[in-house]
Amino acid sequence: MSRYDAAAIEPKWQQAWETAGTFTATRDESRPKYYVLEMFPYPSGNLHIGHVRNYTMGDVIARYKLSTGHAVLHPMGWDAFGLPAENAAMEKKVHPGAWTYANIASMKQQFSHLGLSLDWSREFATCDPEYYGQQQAMFIDFMERGLVYRKNAVVNWDPVDMTVLANEQVEDGKGWRSGATVERRELTQWFFKISDYSEDLLAALDGLDNWPDKVKLMQRNWIGKSRGLQFAFSLIDGPQGHDRVEVYTTRPDTMLGASFVGISPDHPLAKALEKDSPDLAAFNAECRKMGTAEEEMEKAEKKGFDTGLRVRHPFDTAWELPVYVANFILMDYGTGAIFGCPAHDQRDLDFARKYDLPVISTYAPATDDGMSLPEDGGDAYVPPKTDPVIYVRGFAGDTEQTGTAAIDAAIEFCESKGVGRGVTKYRLRDWGLSRQRYWGCPIPVIHCETCGVVAERKENLPVKLPEDVTFDRPGNPLNWHPTWRDVDCPRCGATAQRETDTMDTFVDSSWYFARFTAPHAATPTVAADAAYWMNVDQYIGGVEHAILHLLYSRFFARAMHACGHLPAAAVEPFDALFTQGMVTHEIYQTEIDWPSSQITVDGVTTHISSGTSRHYHLPEEIEHRDGETFLKSDGRKVTVIPSAKMSKSKKNVVDPADIIRQYGADTARWFVLSDSPPERDVEWTASGAEAASKHLARVWRIVTEAPDAPEAGTGDQDLLREIHKAIHDVTMGIESFGFNTSVARLYAFTATLAKSQAGRAAKLQAARTLAHLMSPMTPHLAEELWAHLGGTGLIANAPWPVADPAMLVDDEVTLPIQINGKRRAEIVVPRDLPKDAVERLVMQTDAVKRALTGGAVPKKIIVVPGRIVNVVV
RNA sequence: GCCCGAGUGGCGGAAUGGUAGACGCAGGGGAUUCAAAAUCCCCCGCCGCAAGGCGUGCCGGUUCGAGUCCGGCCUCGGGUACCA
Numbered sequence: 001m002s003r004y005d006a007a008a009i010e011p012k013w014q015q016a017w018e019t020a021g022t023f024t025a026t027r028d029e030s031r032p033k034y035y036v037l038e039m040f041p042y043p044s045g046n047l048h049i050g051h052v053r054n055y056t057m058g059d060v061i062a063r064y065k066l067s068t069g070h071a072v073l074h075p076m077g078w079d080a081f082g083l084p085a086e087n088a089a090m091e092k093k094v095h096p097g098a099w100t101y102a103n104i105a106s107m108k109q110q111f112s113h114l115g116l117s118l119d120w121s122r123e124f125a126t127c128d129p130e131y132y133g134q135q136q137a138m139f140i141d142f143m144e145r146g147l148v149y150r151k152n153a154v155v156n157w158d159p160v161d162m163t164v165l166a167n168e169q170v171e172d173g174k175g176w177r178s179g180a181t182v183e184r185r186e187l188t189q190w191f192f193k194i195s196d197y198s199e200d201l202l203a204a205l206d207g208l209d210n211w212p213d214k215v216k217l218m219q220r221n222w223i224g225k226s227r228g229l230q231f232a233f234s235l236i237d238g239p240q241g242h243d244r245v246e247v248y249t250t251r252p253d254t255m256l257g258a259s260f261v262g263i264s265p266d267h268p269l270a271k272a273l274e275k276d277s278p279d280l281a282a283f284n285a286e287c288r289k290m291g292t293a294e295e296e297m298e299k300a301e302k303k304g305f306d307t308g309l310r311v312r313h314p315f316d317t318a319w320e321l322p323v324y325v326a327n328f329i330l331m332d333y334g335t336g337a338i339f340g341c342p343a344h345d346q347r348d349l350d351f352a353r354k355y356d357l358p359v360i361s362t363y364a365p366a367t368d369d370g371m372s373l374p375e376d377g378g379d380a381y382v383p384p385k386t387d388p389v390i391y392v393r394g395f396a397g398d399t400e401q402t403g404t405a406a407i408d409a410a411i412e413f414c415e416s417k418g419v420g421r422g423v424t425k426y427r428l429r430d431w432g433l434s435r436q437r438y439w440g441c442p443i444p445v446i447h448c449e450t451c452g453v454v455a456e457r458k459e460n461l462p463v464k465l466p467e468d469v470t471f472d473r474p475g476n477p478l479n480w481h482p483t484w485r486d487v488d489c490p491r492c493g494a495t496a497q498r499e500t501d502t503m504d505t506f507v508d509s510s511w512y513f514a515r516f517t518a519p520h521a522a523t524p525t526v527a528a529d530a531a532y533w534m535n536v537d538q539y540i541g542g543v544e545h546a547i548l549h550l551l552y553s554r555f556f557a558r559a560m561h562a563c564g565h566l567p568a569a570a571v572e573p574f575d576a577l578f579t580q581g582m583v584t585h586e587i588y589q590t591e592i593d594w595p596s597s598q599i600t601v602d603g604v605t606t607h608i609s610s611g612t613s614r615h616y617h618l619p620e621e622i623e624h625r626d627g628e629t630f631l632k633s634d635g636r637k638v639t640v641i642p643s644a645k646m647s648k649s650k651k652n653v654v655d656p657a658d659i660i661r662q663y664g665a666d667t668a669r670w671f672v673l674s675d676s677p678p679e680r681d682v683e684w685t686a687s688g689a690e691a692a693s694k695h696l697a698r699v700w701r702i703v704t705e706a707p708d709a710p711e712a713g714t715g716d717q718d719l720l721r722e723i724h725k726a727i728h729d730v731t732m733g734i735e736s737f738g739f740n741t742s743v744a745r746l747y748a749f750t751a752t753l754a755k756s757q758a759g760r761a762a763k764l765q766a767a768r769t770l771a772h773l774m775s776p777m778t779p780h781l782a783e784e785l786w787a788h789l790g791g792t793g794l795i796a797n798a799p800w801p802v803a804d805p806a807m808l809v810d811d812e813v814t815l816p817i818q819i820n821g822k823r824r825a826e827i828v829v830p831r832d833l834p835k836d837a838v839e840r841l842v843m844q845t846d847a848v849k850r851a852l853t854g855g856a857v858p859k860k861i862i863v864v865p866g867r868i869v870n871v872v873v
Numbered sequence: 874g875c876c877c878g879a880g881u882g883g884c885g886g887a888a889u890g891g892u893a894g895a896c897g898c899a900g901g902g903g904a905u906u907c908a909a910a911a912u913c914c915c916c917c918g919c920c921g922c923a924a925g926g927c928g929u930g931c932c933g934g935u936u937c938g939a940g941u942c943c944g945g946c947c948u949c950g951g952g953u954a955c956c957a
């Protein structure tokens with residue numbers, strides 16, 4: 001046989017699988033089903049190495065499950081709505097739809113070379129009207145069930161481009177195109193009532209045994225259940241209609257350490273005061289000159305404005321506290337107002353020092369460890385709530401208590417005195433789904449002057465996006481389309497207008513997994529198909545989706561169940577979750593400074609301050625010289641940012657096409673699996689691809705060019721044992737997502753086979769086993785080997801080998817001997833040798849005798865059977 | 874800022890609380906060859922001639938025994954609700 005020629009062999013087997021329909025999923029009640037799903041890609045146009053890693057992992061599982069007798073569903077589709085298509089439309093003058101579908105075609109082409117076991121008959125894109133029309137139908141169902149509502153919410157507003165910006169489009173508080181300082185602006189927006197499910201989404205995490213703990217923990221913290229006290233401070237001489245300030249606190253035990261009340265700039269009281277105070281109006285306006293991102297707000301300098309108003313402390317009417325408007329208080333959480341306790345909150349302490357407010361401890365450390373108290377210039381004292389502390393200003397005199405106990409007692413005490421009530425709150429906010437953009441699923445409602453907001457009739461779905469739009473000005477083209485908005489009211493028939501907001505693309509990806517079970521149906525799902533295929537048995541994707549996408553999907557499954565689109569058993573849609581690490585790559589960045597300038601739009605002049613814009617460069621645009629990095633075009637110095645998530649906007653995406661072209665898909669697959677543990681981030685380097693290719697060629701050579709062996713050889717039994725051990729180890733590796741260790745094990749097994757002097761029969765069995773164990777990872781090579789070795793049918797369908805437990809244990813084991821925890825010798829003993837016999841052998845070793853000079857006796861001998869012996873002297 | 878992770882040779886990494894560095898890359902040496910490619914074999918944590926000592930980001934703790942468990946840091950990565 002000649003050397004292995006991937007370029008010729010791989011298409012042959014891809015064709016064979018397609019002809020045989022090997023990966024077409026069919027409902028088969030006689031077999032257990034297995035639904036394996038990788039998070040579907042955004043069709044950027046280029047398959048990158050992270051995709052190859054993600055989809056190869058899923059493919060290993062899918063192929064393995066197929067050969068263990070499951071009816072496997074392994075579908076693929078496209079998360080096709082989103083910002084990049086509109087950016088491309090503006091930059092390249094192409095329609096977002098045309099751009100997206102062209103990208104899908106090109107990525108599908110790239111996918112086809114990888115030899116993935118996908119059922120392409122179920123493919124769809126979320127921008128297909130057949131898909132988003134069903135999504136609109138569900139939106140209407142959700143409306144009817146009260147899961148959708150409208151309210152005002154803030155967005156990032158670019159005052160020059162007169163458009164809403166995504167957080168990603170705000171850089172250092174400025175619009176990415178215009179450079180104008182971004183403001184917060186309120187719009188009426190659509191929301192899903194995910195908060196109705198806060199408790200359920202939290203409690204059900206406990207049942208997700210096959211989810212990573214870190215993801216469950218992140219979701220728990222995100223939902224953020226807290227028990228606290230809601231109560232009011234009475235306001236002295238407040239403006240008309242304001243006689244109290246309602247606050248929420250999770251630390252009512254620190255109420256007697258309060259030193260100020262803070263309210264959000266968006267609080268109704270702040271807005272009321274604004275009318276008579278130009279200074280406060282200016283302060284509030286300044287606070288609103290910031291994007292909506294939580295990170296930006298939390299990192300901003302903490303500022304306050306003394307309103308001059310005072311409130312009375314509920315437990316001491318003579319005690320007055322000042323009311324500040326503070327930029328770090330969110331209107332979205334709690335009541336939009338807090339009391340500050342500087343002694344036990346670092347942020348409040350910083351604020352108190354800045355505005356010269358009192359610092360009053362309510363509790364102190366139970367033991368004097370000499371720390372500097374907050375009153376004396378130290379940090380805020382914030383021990384874990386479970387630590388006992390001494391309450392010096394508690395509700396029950398000087399007592400030692402844990403924070404948790406004191407909080408419960410404080411709530412009870414306050415309730416008994418009629419000061420507030422204990423309430424449970426969640427940090428989780430309702431899901432704002434409105435987007436003021438074209439390339440998304442239209443929200444299927446109509447605004448009528450007489451009827452108000454009315455859902456579109458289901459028979460009129462899908463509400464399709466109009467094709468004839470232009471992107472020559474920023475903003476949502478749906479707003480200035482000549483006719484699309486004009487429609488008759490579905491209720492009264494009067495002239496009315498369509499909603500022009502489209503849905504957040506997270507909506508699209510929150511139910512696609514369910515749609516794959518009946519992708520072409522005229523309803524969102526089909527009961528029989530959903531019942532058979534749901535849930536997803538194994539979901540695989542990037543850890544960057546740990547909170548939003550996964551939480552939204554969990555909510556959606558519940559909402560779909562409430563509307564009869566999913567069975568009760570599917571409210572947790574993903575039985576098992578594996579979060580793979582990201583493939584990272586350096587970013588090459590240059591910076592350009594711009595001077596300050598002014599722009600006048602519609603008579604309004606906006607001042608643009610000077611600043612810096614960042615530009616990103618492709619690896620081929622840069623060169624390394626003298627240990628530094630420069631731009632090839634003009635020689636400017638390039639800043640190298642190491643190890644960042646691959647993203648198209650940062651231009652650090654690695655294209656796997658070269659590796660596939662040069663070595664074939666099997667090499668690319670083998671390499672990404674062997675490279676690193678799947679859950680870990682990897683900094684991409686291509687230095688191992690050559691080695692992977694060599695190994696596959698070696699396997700081919702060893703199997704096909706084996707010299708004629710006698711029927712029975714030496715070491716047949718040893719080789720048989722090795723076969724079973726390899727089956728066991730590789731199978732365990734696959735089942736536990738330890739693909740890199742499975743690969744390492746296969747390297748070792750290949751070496752064993754190459755060196756074996758066993759006879760023909762044993763070697764044939766070993767070779768077939770090797771092909772089989774490699775088949776989920778390098779399926780083309782495995783098929784070719786299988787055919788060469790006279791296997792029946794496709795290896796893809798052949799039953800997975802099973803390890804015989806009796807063949808896995810050796811008769812003898814090597815026991816390391818430690819003296820005081822340091823390895824000093826080892827002995828080989830029968831596996832079942834009793835402890836006392838082991839001890840006698842250990843005592844006779846030279847190392848132990850040397851350690852016990854002068855007839856000393858060991859203090860202790862620890863024998864861990866089959867593992868280790870430790871002699872303590 | 875807050876929440877969640879990660880850190881082991883020159884590099885990717887392995888290791889149910891039980892011989893740290895499996896397997897692979899890079900490197901060194903050798904065989905084969907007229908020569909090369911390809912292939913095969915050997916060496917390869919650090920210090921030390923050796924005996925031996927030191928070693929899993931840093932500091933401390935628990936344990937007969939810690940990469941692994943606990944406490945405190947450092948650095949890097951992800952998320953932070955309109956990137957997907």
